[in-house]
Amino acid sequence: MTEFALDTHTALFIIIGFALAWIAFGVWLGRKNKSHEDFALAGRNVGYAFAAATAMATWVTSNTTLVAPQLTYQLGVWGMVGYSFAALGLLLFAPMAKRIKQLLPQGYTSGDFIRLRYGRFAWGVFIVISVVYAFGWLVSLGMAGGILLEALSGLDYYIGMTIILAMCVGYTLFGGLRAVIATDFLQALIIIIGVAVIAYWLIDNVGLTSIHTELSQAHPQLLDLLFPAAVMFLFNNIFFGLGEIFHSNVWWSRALSFRKDVAYKAYITGGLLWLPIPIVTGFIALAAPQLGIFPASADMIGPAVASSVLGKAGAIVVFIVVFSALASSLDSLLAASSDLVTQDIYHKLIKKKATDQQLMRFNRYCLLGLGFMTWLLCLPRIATLGALLNFAGAFVASTIWPIVIGLYWRRLQGTFAGLAMAAGTIAGLIAYFWIGFYVAALVSCAVSGLICAAGVVFNKRQFSWHELQESRQ
Numbered sequence: 001m002t003e004f005a006l007d008t009h010t011a012l013f014i015i016i017g018f019a020l021a022w023i024a025f026g027v028w029l030g031r032k033n034k035s036h037e038d039f040a041l042a043g044r045n046v047g048y049a050f051a052a053a054t055a056m057a058t059w060v061t062s063n064t065t066l067v068a069p070q071l072t073y074q075l076g077v078w079g080m081v082g083y084s085f086a087a088l089g090l091l092l093f094a095p096m097a098k099r100i101k102q103l104l105p106q107g108y109t110s111g112d113f114i115r116l117r118y119g120r121f122a123w124g125v126f127i128v129i130s131v132v133y134a135f136g137w138l139v140s141l142g143m144a145g146g147i148l149l150e151a152l153s154g155l156d157y158y159i160g161m162t163i164i165l166a167m168c169v170g171y172t173l174f175g176g177l178r179a180v181i182a183t184d185f186l187q188a189l190i191i192i193i194g195v196a197v198i199a200y201w202l203i204d205n206v207g208l209t210s211i212h213t214e215l216s217q218a219h220p221q222l223l224d225l226l227f228p229a230a231v232m233f234l235f236n237n238i239f240f241g242l243g244e245i246f247h248s249n250v251w252w253s254r255a256l257s258f259r260k261d262v263a264y265k266a267y268i269t270g271g272l273l274w275l276p277i278p279i280v281t282g283f284i285a286l287a288a289p290q291l292g293i294f295p296a297s298a299d300m301i302g303p304a305v306a307s308s309v310l311g312k313a314g315a316i317v318v319f320i321v322v323f324s325a326l327a328s329s330l331d332s333l334l335a336a337s338s339d340l341v342t343q344d345i346y347h348k349l350i351k352k353k354a355t356d357q358q359l360m361r362f363n364r365y366c367l368l369g370l371g372f373m374t375w376l377l378c379l380p381r382i383a384t385l386g387a388l389l390n391f392a393g394a395f396v397a398s399t400i401w402p403i404v405i406g407l408y409w410r411r412l413q414g415t416f417a418g419l420a421m422a423a424g425t426i427a428g429l430i431a432y433f434w435i436g437f438y439v440a441a442l443v444s445c446a447v448s449g450l451i452c453a454a455g456v457v458f459n460k461r462q463f464s465w466h467e468l469q470e471s472r473q
Contacts, residue, residue: 038176040363044259079285111123127344398444424445
């Protein structure tokens with residue numbers, strides 16, 4: 001019989017306690033939401049400390065806490081170092097966030113920019129990419145909640161997955177982005193302290209020398225810095241991370257919700273705080289061969305090793321850190337995706353004359369619908385977290401060049417931008433299935449970049465930045 005670091009009752013007590021506390025906090029914060037702008041963008045008044053914390057905590061996802069150990073276990077040193085390069089996404093988005101705030105002072109979503117900058121065709125392609133990516137990330141986060149409980153306590157996967165989804169939907173439903181950012185601040189503190197404790201505990205109990213000796217003798221490829229698949233993964237992950245952040249309404253909505261002159265500093269700080277976390281969480285997996293831990297599913301390697309080495313007390317720390325990381329990303333994605341559907345589909349296509357209260361009501365219904373659909377898609381558990389996330393890389397990497405060029409240069413027009421995103425996505429998917437997950441984002445970004453370059457060369461019309469201004473109710 002398998003022994004688990006936590007008993008079922010302890011795990012349930014922790015997760016239900018967190019759920020009730022966060023939902024109550026969300027209800028309390030929600031009292032300040034008097035308009036849809038308050039609900040969706042926290043009144044556009046988020047200060048530096050909360051802004052930096054939410055940037056860091058949101059980017060600490062199932063990638064960082066579960067998939068980084070998985071890929072370190074599979075690809076070695078480059079698995080954890082490669083993931084740390086995803087910090088470039090936050091760091092490079094910092095000047096973009098400042099630019100977004102200047103160009104769209106009254107904007108709501110990333111879809112607003114694509115529609116006004118490139119027109120309906122590119123906007124339609126972008127919305128499809130955003131929806132596919134959002135559900136891929138939502139499902140991976142929901143699955144990760146179930147996997148975490150299952151690995152640490154043996155509690156049924158479906159129970160853990162259901163509770164974390166219900167909790168995040170609950171406090172986001174009542175508190176909106178204000179609750180998301182406030183809980184992210186607390187979760188960021190938990191993550192930073194918890195990861196430091198785990199790293200010290202693991203090194204003190206196992207030791208760097210013994211881990212290196214075991215790997216050198218039994219698994220030398222995990223230390224090989226020229227391991228071909230791992231090197232390709234490194235560069236693929238850079239473009240995947242850039243595409244994830246540059247296109248996603250999660251990051252655009254934050255840029256638009258921060259106070260003036262806060263966005264740049266917040267994203268720089270968030271990126272620097274995030275940088276060491278995947279290295280620490282990935283390092284955990286390197287101890288697996290020495291400890292004789294070979295889980296049935298590679299995405300369980302992080303919790304399995306940590307709970308084996310650290311015992312019950314350590315397992316509780318791991319549980320709280322990973323649970324906080326998942327919640328800080330899941331709530332952000334739920335809020336940003338429901339805003340995108342509300343503004344770009346409901347308000348722009350279905351009910352153009354919707355009142356402020358109608359928009360806020362629909363936004364809440366949308367949150368409930370997204371949560372339920374995510375729950376349904378998590379039930380089959382059709383893929384590992386790594387495979388699911390890297391599939392989305394083929395989609396998001398195609399948006400990098402249209403967004404960057406669109407923010408800073410005037411000559412790229414909508415037809416080329418739409419074709420770049422569509423062709424890049426298709427090429428990335430072909431590479432994903434024919435070559436491997438570690439080249440999907442690379443191929444997608446390269447094809448999209450070539451088409452955008454052609455668009456800049458052949459187009460002579462200069463876009464006017466004044467066209468980005470749009471009257472609102």
